[in-house]
Every structure is written in C-alpha cells, then in structure tokens.
Amino acid sequence: MPGILIEDVRKRYGQGDTAVDALKGVDMVVGPGEVVGLIGPSGSGKSTLLKCLGAVIEPSGGRMTLGDDIIFDQGWKISDLRALRRDKIGFIFQAPYLIPFLDVTDNVALLPMLSGMPNSKARALALEFLEALDVGHRAGAMPAQLSGGEQQRVSIARALVNRPPVILADEPTAPLDSERAMAVIRILNQMASQYETAIIVVTHDEKIIPTFKRLYQIRDGRTEEQAGEGRSVE
Numbered sequence: 001m002p003g004i005l006i007e008d009v010r011k012r013y014g015q016g017d018t019a020v021d022a023l024k025g026v027d028m029v030v031g032p033g034e035v036v037g038l039i040g041p042s043g044s045g046k047s048t049l050l051k052c053l054g055a056v057i058e059p060s061g062g063r064m065t066l067g068d069d070i071i072f073d074q075g076w077k078i079s080d081l082r083a084l085r086r087d088k089i090g091f092i093f094q095a096p097y098l099i100p101f102l103d104v105t106d107n108v109a110l111l112p113m114l115s116g117m118p119n120s121k122a123r124a125l126a127l128e129f130l131e132a133l134d135v136g137h138r139a140g141a142m143p144a145q146l147s148g149g150e151q152q153r154v155s156i157a158r159a160l161v162n163r164p165p166v167i168l169a170d171e172p173t174a175p176l177d178s179e180r181a182m183a184v185i186r187i188l189n190q191m192a193s194q195y196e197t198a199i200i201v202v203t204h205d206e207k208i209i210p211t212f213k214r215l216y217q218i219r220d221g222r223t224e225e226q227a228g229e230g231r232s233v234e
C-alpha cells in the first residue's frame with residue numbers, strides 16, 4: 001500500500017478571467033519509508049500541492065490517498081479534516097512558527113499531550129527530538145530567545161514528534177547552514193526507515209538535492225519523475 005498516492009490532482013485559484021490553474025493534473029507516488037524530493041521553479045505549484053495533500057486547501061479535482069485511506073476523490077472523503085491533519089500529517093513550513101508563550105519543550109510536547117500522552121512523558125519525548133535536532137540545550141528557552149535556525153529546528157521537532165505516517169516539508173532547510181541542513185535530511189531519512197513514514201521535501205537547496213533517490217520536477221502545474229543520485233547522508 002502506498003504511503004502517498006496523488007492522481008490527476010488539479011487546483012484552480014479564483015474564477016473567470018483571473019483564474020489561475022496552479023496544478024493541471026499531478027501524479028505522484030511516495031512509498032512508506034521513502035523520502036522524495038519535489039523541485040521546480042518559483043510559482044510552479046509546489047506549495048499548492050503540499051497544501052492540498054495536507055488538507056489545508058481543497059483541490060479542484062483528482063484523487064489523493066494516504067496510507068489505506070482515500071482522503072479526496074473529486075471531494076473530501078474524510079469528515080474530520082482537523083483530525084486528519086493532527087494525526088496523519090507532519091507539516092514543516094518554510095518559516096518556523098512557534099507558539100510564543102510556550103517554552104521550546106512545550107511547543108514540541110503540545111501535540112502528544114493533546115493526543116492524550118501524560119505531560120511528563122510528552123516532555124521527555126519532546127526532549128529526545130530536540131536533542132536529535134541539536135537544540136536540546138535550548139529546551140527551557142522561549143521562542144523569541146532563539147535564532148532563526150534554532151526556531152526552525154524546534155518546528156521540525158514538533159512536526160516529527162507524533163510520528164505521523166506522512167511528513168510534508170516545504171523548503172525546510174532554507175534558514176539553515178549546510179551542516180544543519182544535512183542533519184535535518186539525515187533525521188528525515190531515519191524517520192522514514194524507522195517508522196515507514198512517507199516524506200515529501202520541497203527544496204531548491206543544491207546541497208540536499210543529491211541525497212534523494214527519487215524526485216519529481218514540477219513544471220507548469222504537471223510533474224515528471226526523475227531518478228536522483230541517492231547520495232548517502234551519513
């Protein structure tokens with residue numbers, strides 16, 4: 001069973017003369033345990049595709065399957081989209097956004113707490129992920145006290161902590177130096193192989209593109225599959 005299956009997905013913004021066809025029939029498959037790159041020029045529809053898949057916006061047509069569930073087939077097939085986003089999808093955005101009045105640990109522990117994990121256990125788990133992302137020493141800090149790169153690593157820890165079966169990352173390494181960018185790719189690969197996570201990484205980061213075994217190029221609202229170098233990240 002595929003982790004992510006996208007079939008003929010279309011997205012039109014607006015209507016009439018000013019309509020923009022951002023996606024014109026996208027096909028993509030990401031197996032469980034696979035990290036796939038998505039590249040393409042600015043304005044080609046990368047963010048639109050991730051937002052459709054993450055149930056942030058509604059596609060105009062096509063079909064999307066996550067794991068065993070058809071989530072969209074010419075309309076949503078899931079009634080509780082909020083639960084879908086919370087339980088199935090880890091989103092890593094281009095810019096970090098953290099809850100300003102919670103410290104770093106609680107920003108990461110919040111989601112497992114909301115899912116019913118006891119607070120102390122959720123905080124211990126949060127700390128594990130913060131340490132893996134090399135921000136464990138900032139666990140007690142408030143978001144405003146962190147550098148941009150530190151905030152980004154905290155927001156990555158938050159996307160991973162619930163071990164969602166699908167991770168969607170929109171230029172996750174943009175604010176990071178190359179060593180830390182590679183550390184993020186390493187942890188995403190570990191997540192994928194350890195938990196069978198299906199991961200899509202939108203990027204134009206030249207350092208990380210060679211690490212993908214498979215990637216998709218999106219151009220003018222359509223995707224083309226390409227073989228990648230699959231360079232080791234160890």
Ligand SMILES: Nc1ncnc2c1ncn2[C@@H]1O[C@H](COP(=O)(O)OP(=O)(O)O)[C@@H](O)[C@H]1O
Binds near residue numbers: 043048
């Ligand atoms: N909310 C929106 N309303 C209208 N047009 C949009 C909206 N969001 C994106 N677009 C348009 O859709 C196209 C794809 O945008 P986007 O998915 O952000 O591309 P990328 O992430 O590859 O840079 C662009 O032409 C963009 O202007």
Ligand SMILES: [Mg+2]
Binds near residue numbers: 046047
């Ligand atoms: Mg974008």
